[in-house]
Amino acid sequence: MSRYTDNGTIIMDRPPSIVAYGSAAGRMEAEGPLGSCFDYVSEDSSFGERTWEKAESRLQQHALEQALIRGGLSEGEISFMFAGDLQSQCTASVYSMRDSGVRFFGVYGACSTMAECMALAAVFADSGAGNLCAALASSHFCTAERQFRTPEDYGGQRTPTAQWTATASGCVIIGEHSAPPYITAVTPGRITDLGINDANNMGAAMAPAAYDTISSHFEATGTSPEDYDLILTGDLGCVGSEILRDLFLHDGISLGDRHNDCGMMIFDRDRQDVHAGGSGCGCSASVLCGHILGRVKGGELGNVLFCATGALMSTTLLQQGESIPGIAHCVQIRSE
Amino acid sequence: MSRYTDNGTIIMDRPPSIVAYGSAAGRMEAEGPLGSCFDYVSEDSSFGERTWEKAESRLQQHALEQALIRGGLSEGEISFMFAGDLQSQCTASVYSMRDSGVRFFGVYGACSTMAECMALAAVFADSGAGNLCAALASSHFCTAERQFRTPEDYGGQRTPTAQWTATASGCVIIGEHSAPPYITAVTPGRITDLGINDANNMGAAMAPAAYDTISSHFEATGTSPEDYDLILTGDLGCVGSEILRDLFLHDGISLGDRHNDCGMMIFDRDRQDVHAGGSGCGCSASVLCGHILGRVKGGELGNVLFCATGALMSTTLLQQGESIPGIAHCVQIRSE
Numbered sequence: 001m002s003r004y005t006d007n008g009t010i011i012m013d014r015p016p017s018i019v020a021y022g023s024a025a026g027r028m029e030a031e032g033p034l035g036s037c038f039d040y041v042s043e044d045s046s047f048g049e050r051t052w053e054k055a056e057s058r059l060q061q062h063a064l065e066q067a068l069i070r071g072g073l074s075e076g077e078i079s080f081m082f083a084g085d086l087q088s089q090c091t092a093s094v095y096s097m098r099d100s101g102v103r104f105f106g107v108y109g110a111c112s113t114m115a116e117c118m119a120l121a122a123v124f125a126d127s128g129a130g131n132l133c134a135a136l137a138s139s140h141f142c143t144a145e146r147q148f149r150t151p152e153d154y155g156g157q158r159t160p161t162a163q164w165t166a167t168a169s170g171c172v173i174i175g176e177h178s179a180p181p182y183i184t185a186v187t188p189g190r191i192t193d194l195g196i197n198d199a200n201n202m203g204a205a206m207a208p209a210a211y212d213t214i215s216s217h218f219e220a221t222g223t224s225p226e227d228y229d230l231i232l233t234g235d236l237g238c239v240g241s242e243i244l245r246d247l248f249l250h251d252g253i254s255l256g257d258r259h260n261d262c263g264m265m266i267f268d269r270d271r272q273d274v275h276a277g278g279s280g281c282g283c284s285a286s287v288l289c290g291h292i293l294g295r296v297k298g299g300e301l302g303n304v305l306f307c308a309t310g311a312l313m314s315t316t317l318l319q320q321g322e323s324i325p326g327i328a329h330c331v332q333i334r335s336e
Numbered sequence: 337m338s339r340y341t342d343n344g345t346i347i348m349d350r351p352p353s354i355v356a357y358g359s360a361a362g363r364m365e366a367e368g369p370l371g372s373c374f375d376y377v378s379e380d381s382s383f384g385e386r387t388w389e390k391a392e393s394r395l396q397q398h399a400l401e402q403a404l405i406r407g408g409l410s411e412g413e414i415s416f417m418f419a420g421d422l423q424s425q426c427t428a429s430v431y432s433m434r435d436s437g438v439r440f441f442g443v444y445g446a447c448s449t450m451a452e453c454m455a456l457a458a459v460f461a462d463s464g465a466g467n468l469c470a471a472l473a474s475s476h477f478c479t480a481e482r483q484f485r486t487p488e489d490y491g492g493q494r495t496p497t498a499q500w501t502a503t504a505s506g507c508v509i510i511g512e513h514s515a516p517p518y519i520t521a522v523t524p525g526r527i528t529d530l531g532i533n534d535a536n537n538m539g540a541a542m543a544p545a546a547y548d549t550i551s552s553h554f555e556a557t558g559t560s561p562e563d564y565d566l567i568l569t570g571d572l573g574c575v576g577s578e579i580l581r582d583l584f585l586h587d588g589i590s591l592g593d594r595h596n597d598c599g600m601m602i603f604d605r606d607r608q609d610v611h612a613g614g615s616g617c618g619c620s621a622s623v624l625c626g627h628i629l630g631r632v633k634g635g636e637l638g639n640v641l642f643c644a645t646g647a648l649m650s651t652t653l654l655q656q657g658e659s660i661p662g663i664a665h666c667v668q669i670r671s672e
Contacts, residue, residue: 002465010465088424091650103524108442127463129338129346188439314427
């Protein structure tokens with residue numbers, strides 16, 4: 001049974017367990033600083049498929065498969081799948097799960113999708129609605145760029161604030177309270193829009209949402225940055241990360257070296273031409289599942305606040321002169 | 337606390353209550369057989385806005401407002417909003433809720449979205465994760481047609497199996513067990529794809545999913561069609577409804593006059609040129625909230641199985657030769 005606090009945080013009285021996790025990534029991500037962490041890597045961006053969209057579905061299937069292998073589980077043991085991606089109509093997720101027979105909830109939270117799926121799966125697992133609930137998210141550079149910005153073949157110039165959509169996926173399988181790591185609390189986010197309308201500056205559009213949700217989480221749980229070994233945002237990139245730290249400094253709170261951002265971690269900005277950093281649902285999903293959860297399970301990280309951020313931008317409404325709404329969801333993960 | 341059955345149905349041991357509900361619709365829906373049922377009707381398809389996309393957001397806000405009025409509630413009392421629509425990036429929902437300050441879960445289930453949102457909201461309300469949880473879904477003929485098929489100005493010919501996307505919205509607000517109506521059980525759906533690849537025959541793509549989820553629900557709850565006053569699918573239209581009845585007849589089960597379909601109810605097919613019937617997330621959402629829930633609350637309908645169906649089609653993958661995956665989610669609603 002979970003407990004709801006007045007400002008929107010859900011505290012798990014009997015925290016559900018992260019039973020298994022898996023990650024998959026493309027070649028460029030494998031060449032980045034975390035390359036050796038991913039469970040599955042493909043040298044081929046098409047993942048053996050004939051279109052980018054089908055490639056992303058295959059990528060998701062690899063992340064799910066790696067989670068199943070790590071947990072010694074079969075797909076049939078999953079009660080409910082919460083999945084999403086950046087493609088319109090959640091295409092990658094729908095087609096990746098089409099033949100699985102797993103009961104399916106389609107989710108759209110832009111790059112915040114992994115945390116949104118984990119929040120849903122955690123509440124379901126906690127409430128007894130399902131034995132094992134999975135959260136799955138992905139992004140693919142080639143499907144995202146042509147949908148949200150310009151066709152790749154066009155060769156458009158990228159601005160310094162632009163982020164690079166990661167070709168990556170992560171999957172977390174959550175069950176009722178047993179062994180660590182545990183999900184101890186979640187804070188779903190509010191839509192926050194301060195008027196940014198540049199699709200090449202998503203970090204600035206998302207940072208206020210991250211600030212809002214993390215502040216709420218601190219308040220509801222009576223915690224401060226020092227209580228966490230890692231406050232992991234994703235994917236603010238370097239522009240959004242700086243804005244987030246500034247927003248907290250205005251409150252007299254220093255995130256200091258407790259904060260890191262998945263978009264800053266997945267690529268080497270000196271060596272890889274990604275401008276402000278990585279982005280995409282798969283960026284935070286793969287960094288969490290490939291790099292972080294193992295360190296929580298091993299006890300190296302005792303208390304992690306995972307805050308995936310999303311720019312809920314609509315290409316149609318941007319063309320109509322609208323700004324980009326941001327959102328961020330927090331999931332707190334503990335090693336004991 | 338909810339109880340999970342092995343075949344995927346979630347039984348609510350202490351069923352959450354439908355605290356309030358509201359509906360809004362456009363002129364053509366108001367001219368249909370259920371026209372007098374909707375709480376709010378606009379003669380103007382643009383709902384006072386300058387674009388169809390913004391019009392759909394305004395439509396959603398009207399449905400939410402009507403639910404709040406009926407429940408004597410304020411927006412600030414809603415803990416979590418589960419919302420979705422047919423627009424890419426859940427645009428209508430994101431922009432309708434942008435200024436609300438309500439914690440937001442974006443959902444994509446195509447035309448099954450209302451049942452998906454209600455299932456999520458019911459589990460959250462039941463688990464104690466939130467005081468009041470809202471489910472909100474909409475569709476708008478003009479945003480859907482130009483996104484999924486052809487621009488309206490093109491004047492494309494419609495096939496006999498084509499359905500007409502309803503311009504409508506519905507909102508249900510769910511809280512912990514108190515007064516009826518109650519949500520007693522939900523069965524989330526599996527993705528089902530029997531190879532239909534005609535975007536103008538969604539009924540055929542969705543009917544097998546409806547059959548699968550309703551069958552699972554019957555089995556898990558030990559019920560048969562006679563136990564229900566109404567088995568309400570949405571939106572199979574006349575083609576999909578006939579397929580659904582046939583699929584059950586193969587099992588020796590007659591749905592008989594217990595079955596009706598939101599897509600068949602919202603328009604008068606003799607008088608209104610809608611071909612196989614209505615469709616869109618807003619069709620089932622508005623029929624449920626405008627026409628059905630009041631009759632459950634009044635005791636006229638004691639036991640309703642609401643099964644919203646979705647064609648999870650991706651325009652991009654259809655162009656790549658793929659078929660249309662279908663899904664259906666069941667929500668059981670009782671008057672006592």
